Amino acid sequence: MNHQKIALVTGASRGLGIIISKMLMEKGCKVLGVARSEDKLKQFQDEIGEKNFQYYTCDLSKPEGLPLLIDQIKSDGHHIDYLINNAGLERYDHFQNNSQWDVINIINTNLLAPMELTRLLLPEITNNGGHIVNIASLAGKKGIAYNTIYSATKAGLIMWSDGLRQELNETNANVTVICPGYISDTGMFHDGGVDAPPLLGTSPPEAVASAVWEAITKNRAEIIVNSGPIKPLLAIGQLFPRFGDKVVSWFGVPKLSKKRIVSS
Numbered sequence: 001m002n003h004q005k006i007a008l009v010t011g012a013s014r015g016l017g018i019i020i021s022k023m024l025m026e027k028g029c030k031v032l033g034v035a036r037s038e039d040k041l042k043q044f045q046d047e048i049g050e051k052n053f054q055y056y057t058c059d060l061s062k063p064e065g066l067p068l069l070i071d072q073i074k075s076d077g078h079h080i081d082y083l084i085n086n087a088g089l090e091r092y093d094h095f096q097n098n099s100q101w102d103v104i105n106i107i108n109t110n111l112l113a114p115m116e117l118t119r120l121l122l123p124e125i126t127n128n129g130g131h132i133v134n135i136a137s138l139a140g141k142k143g144i145a146y147n148t149i150y151s152a153t154k155a156g157l158i159m160w161s162d163g164l165r166q167e168l169n170e171t172n173a174n175v176t177v178i179c180p181g182y183i184s185d186t187g188m189f190h191d192g193g194v195d196a197p198p199l200l201g202t203s204p205p206e207a208v209a210s211a212v213w214e215a216i217t218k219n220r221a222e223i224i225v226n227s228g229p230i231k232p233l234l235a236i237g238q239l240f241p242r243f244g245d246k247v248v249s250w251f252g253v254p255k256l257s258k259k260r261i262v263s264s
Contacts, residue, residue, distance in 0.1 A: 003079070004028065004029070004030050004052075005028070005029045005030070005081040005082060006029065006030045006031075006032060006078055006079055006080055006081050006082070007021075007024045007029045007030070007031050007032070007080075007081065007082035007083075007084055008031075008032045008034065008073070008080050008082070008083050008084065008117070008121070009021050009024070009031055009032070009033050009034065009084040009086055010034045010035070010060060010084065010085055010086050010087035010113070010114075010117070011034075011035055011086040011087030011088065012031070012033025012034055012035050012041065012044070012055065012086070013033065013035035013036075013037050013040035013041045013044060013055075014035070014040060015205070016086055016135065016183065016205050016208055016209075017033070017035065017086050017087070018044055019205040019206060019208070019209045020084060020086060020208070020209045020212055021033055021044075021053065022048070022209070023206075023209035023210070023212065023213060024082070024084075024212070024213075025048075025050055025052045025053060027213060029052070029081075029082070030052045030053075030054070030078075031052060031053050031054075032054050032055070032056060032073060032078060032080075033045075033053060033054070033055040033056070034055070034056050034057075034058050034060070034069065034087070035055070035057065035058075035087070036057065036058070036059045036060075037057070038055075038057045041055035041057065042055070054076075054078075056069060056072060056073065060087050060108070060109045060113035061089075061104075061105045061108040061109045061113070062108070063108055063112050063113060063116050066113065066116045066117060066120065067120060070117070070120045070121065079124060079128060080121050080124055080125060080128070080130065081125065081128045081129075081130040081131070082125075082130055082131050082132075082133065082216060083117060083118060083121055083125060083130070083131075083132045083133070084133045084135070084212060085113070085114035085117065085118070085132070085133070085134045085135060085157075086135045087109060087110075087113065088109065088110050088135070088137075088150075088153075088154075089105060089106045089109045089110060089150070090106070090147055090149075090150035091106060091147070091149065091150070092146050092147050092257055092258075092260040092261045093146060093261050094146065094261070095146075095148050095149075098149060102149070103149055106149045106150060106153060107149070107152075107153055110150065110153035110154065110157065111153040111156045111157055111160075114134055114157060114160075115160065118132055118164070122173060125173050126168070126171050126172050126173040127172070128172075129172040129173070130172075130173060130174075131173070131174045131175070131176065131215065131216045131219070132161075132164075132173065132174070132175045132176070133175075133176050133177075133178060133212050133215045133216065134157050134158075134160075134161045134175070134176070134177045134178070135178050135180070135208070135212075136154045136157040136158045136161070136177050136178065136179050137150070137151075137154040137179055137180060137181075138179050138180065138181045138224070138226060138234075139151040139154050139155075140153075140154030140155040140156075140157060140158045140179065141155075141158070141179060141234050141237075142234065142237055142244060142248060143155075144253065144254075144257055145253070145254040145257050145258070146254070146257040146258055146260070146261055147257055147260075154179075157177065158177050158179065158222075161175050161176070161177035161222075162177070162221075162222075165221060174219050175221075176215035176216075176219070176220050176221060176222065176223065177221075177222050177223075178208065178211045178212065178215060178222075178223045178224075178225060179222065179223070179224045179225065179226075180203060180207075180208050180211075180224075180225040180226070181202070181203060181224075181225065181226035181227070182202045182203070182226075183202060183203055183204070183205050183208065184202035184203065184204055184205070202227065203225050203226060203227050207225050208225050211223045211225050233247055
């Protein structure tokens with residue numbers, strides 16, 4: 001008899017993490033939600049009244065705590081089938097105004113934590129024929145002015161996912177990277193309180209959750225979630241970087257990012 005699939009979702013206390021967790025539970029999975037805020041995790045659990053949700057508190061910016069997290073999860077008898085690396089931090093500012101701690105905090109949360117969680121769980125996920133889904137960003141495809149550390153971590157997440165997928169090609173574990181653009185209704189962009197460039201638009205958070213399930217069920221290598229004509233523009237930008245700079249400037253991306261220095 002097949003066991004109930006268990007998904008570990010980071011950043012599960014707010015934004016996309018909540019939407020993804022709800023979707024996975026609707027698909028019959030048990031979700032183990034991880035975030036820093038116990039109050040927000042408990043609030044989410046109380047709101048959904050869902051027996052298929054259990055939470056663990058952990059600060060992903062402190063990688064030394066991740067082995068203890070996994071030990072706790074295993075001691076509770078859980079087997080991980082799906083790892084959804086969703087948690088992320090961003091900070092809009094002129095690069096030189098970031099402190100060393102800002103840089104380390106964002107890198108640890110956005111890139112090192114997904115790598116370390118995957119390293120710790122990969123034997124189990126492979127044994128279960130499971131899936132790793134990394135939530136990156138279009139900011140990892142084309143760097144974003146005034147949000148350069150975030151862009152760097154998401155680019156790293158994309159390239160690491162690409163290499164790891166090839167490495168695991170002949171195993172029972174699979175890897176997908178999802179690259180959303182601007183997301184409406186919830187999440188870090190929505191919380192910034194500024195409008196997306198009209199030519200790029202926004203996508204609902206449910207589209208990202210659907211992409212997670214598509215990644216798991218169809219074993220997609222990469223999924224871009226965006227309402228605008230982004231794929232050909234990304235391709236052109238790879239061939240002609242300076243032209244790519246002009247395109248994002250025409251779309252108003254740097255101007256929008258500079259506004260978010262004030263609103264973040």
